[in-house]
Amino acid sequence: MSEGIHAELLKRRQAVLPSWLSLYYDEPIEIEYGEGRHVVDAEGNRYLDFFGGILTTMTAHALPEVAAAVSTQAGKILHTSTLYLNRPMIELAEQVAELSGIDDPRVFFTSSGTEANDTALLLATGFRSSNQVLALRNAYHGRSFSAIAITGNTGWAPTSLSPVQTYYVHGTRRRGTPFADLSDEELTAACVADLEDVLAQVRDNVACFIAEPIQGVGGFAMPPDGLFAEFKKVLDRHGILWISDEVQTGWGRTGDHYWGWQAHATGGARPDIMTFAKGLGNGLSIGGVVARAEIMDSVAANSLSTFGGSPVTTAGALANLRYALDHDLQGNARRVGAVLRARLDEAAARLPVVAEVRGRGLMIGVELVDRDGGPSPKAATDVLEHARRGGLLIGKGGLHGNVLRIAPPLTLTAEEAEEGAAALVAALEHAGHKP
Structure with missing residues (x-):
C-alpha cells in the first residue's frame, strides 16, 4: 500500500529543509487551495480556517480583487x-x-x-x-x-x-x-x-x-x-x-x-x-x-x-x-468576534482545562491548564489535533505553548463563527476529559 500524499511530502521536506522549522500536527498537511474562510488540503479534506496562515490572510483566501490586482500588475x-x-x-x-x-x-x-x-x-x-x-x-x-x-x-x-x-x-x-x-x-x-x-x-x-x-x-x-x-x-x-x-x-x-x-x-x-x-x-x-x-x-x-x-x-x-x-472589516471583526467570544466564554465557565479567554475582535487566545492549574502544552496540542480532525484549523503559542490562538479572516460570518466555535468547544471538551 502506497503512503499518503502528505506523508510522502513530509519525507521530501525532511531531506532538504531545516529540522528547526516548526510543523503543526502529528501528521502534517499541505494546504493546496482556499476560498473565503475555508481551505482544502492535498488529500481533499476541507477546513474552516481560524488561523489565516499566522494572522496573515486578513480578508479572505483567493479574494478576487487581490488576485485581479496581482494578475494585472504581473502582466505589466x-x-x-x-x-x-x-x-x-x-x-x-x-x-x-x-x-x-x-x-x-x-x-x-x-x-x-x-x-x-x-x-x-x-x-x-x-x-x-x-x-x-x-x-x-x-x-x-x-x-x-x-x-x-x-x-x-x-x-x-x-x-x-x-x-x-x-x-x-x-x-x-x-x-x-x-x-x-x-x-x-x-x-x-x-x-x-x-x-x-x-x-x-x-x-x-x-x-x-x-x-x-x-x-x-x-x-x-x-x-x-x-x-x-x-x-x-x-x-x-x-x-x-x-x-x-x-x-x-x-x-x-x-x-x-x-x-x-x-x-x-x-x-x-x-x-x-x-x-x-x-x-x-x-x-x-x-x-x-x-x-x-x-x-x-x-x-x-x-x-x-x-x-x-x-x-x-x-x-x-x-x-x-x-x-x-x-467593507468595514474592522466593524465585522468587532461584531463577529463578539459572537465567537461569547461561545468561548460560555465553554470556559464549565471547562476546568480553560484558565482564561482573552483578546479582542478576531484575535482571541484561550489559555489551557492541567488539573493542578499549571500550564498544559499537552492540552493545547490535543485541542489543535482534535480541532483539525473536526475540520477546524487554529494556532497555538504562549510562553509555555499552552495558549490556543484564534484569528480567522476578518470577513468571517456569524454562522461560520458559530460553526468554528462548536468545533473548538468539542475539542476543548475532548482535551478536558483526557488524563
Whole structure:
C-alpha cells in the first residue's frame, strides 16, 4: 500500500529543509487551495480556517480583487526596485500614512515583519545614538539576529548573542507571576514602577521601547488598556522612542481599534514608529515601517530595497486594504468576534482545562491548564489535533505553548463563527476529559 500524499511530502521536506522549522500536527498537511474562510488540503479534506496562515490572510483566501490586482500588475512588470518610481508603492504609502496616526509620517516597505522590526531598530538606535532597547517580557518580534535579541520568550530565541543591549520590563503576563491578583490599575502602577526602576539602573541613554499591543507568539497576552500611555510619560522624560509592533494587531483585527496602540492613546499618546506586515498583503510578502519624518529621514547613508514595495506586492496589498476599508472589516471583526467570544466564554465557565479567554475582535487566545492549574502544552496540542480532525484549523503559542490562538479572516460570518466555535468547544471538551 502506497503512503499518503502528505506523508510522502513530509519525507521530501525532511531531506532538504531545516529540522528547526516548526510543523503543526502529528501528521502534517499541505494546504493546496482556499476560498473565503475555508481551505482544502492535498488529500481533499476541507477546513474552516481560524488561523489565516499566522494572522496573515486578513480578508479572505483567493479574494478576487487581490488576485485581479496581482494578475494585472504581473502582466505589466514584476519588478523594478526602489531605484525607480513605483506608482502602486506610492499609492499604498499614501494610504498607509493617512491611516497610521503617526505625526508627519513617512513609510518604508519591507518584505516581512521581521525586516520591518529590524528597520525600526536601525532607525531608533541611529536617531538616539544608542544600542540600548527596552522590550516586554514574553515578547516576539521576528527571527532575525536583531529581532531575536529583543525577544523575551526563550522558546523562540536560539542564541544569547546580540547586536543590542536589551532590558525587559513587565507589561502583560499575570498568571504564574507576582502580578496574578492585581487589578488593571494596580498592574499598571506596578509596571510603570518597574520601568522607572529599570531606567534608574541603565548607564546611558536608551534608544527605544518596542512592544506588541497584544503579544502574538506570546499567546495573545495583553497589557491593561492605557499602560503604554503611562509608559510614554516616562519615555518622554528620557527622550526614548516608542515603537509599536503592529505586525499582528493592525488593520482593524482587534475590532475596537484600527491599530493596537490606540487602546493606549490616553491623553493623545501615540508611537513615534510603527511596524506592520502580515494582514496588509493577505499572503503577499510585505511589511513596513511608519515613522515621523525626522526619524525616518535621519539615516545618514545611501540605502535602497530590492524587493520591499515591489510593484506586484504593493498592487495586491492596495487592493486588499481598499477592500477591507470599503467593507468595514474592522466593524465585522468587532461584531463577529463578539459572537465567537461569547461561545468561548460560555465553554470556559464549565471547562476546568480553560484558565482564561482573552483578546479582542478576531484575535482571541484561550489559555489551557492541567488539573493542578499549571500550564498544559499537552492540552493545547490535543485541542489543535482534535480541532483539525473536526475540520477546524487554529494556532497555538504562549510562553509555555499552552495558549490556543484564534484569528480567522476578518470577513468571517456569524454562522461560520458559530460553526468554528462548536468545533473548538468539542475539542476543548475532548482535551478536558483526557488524563
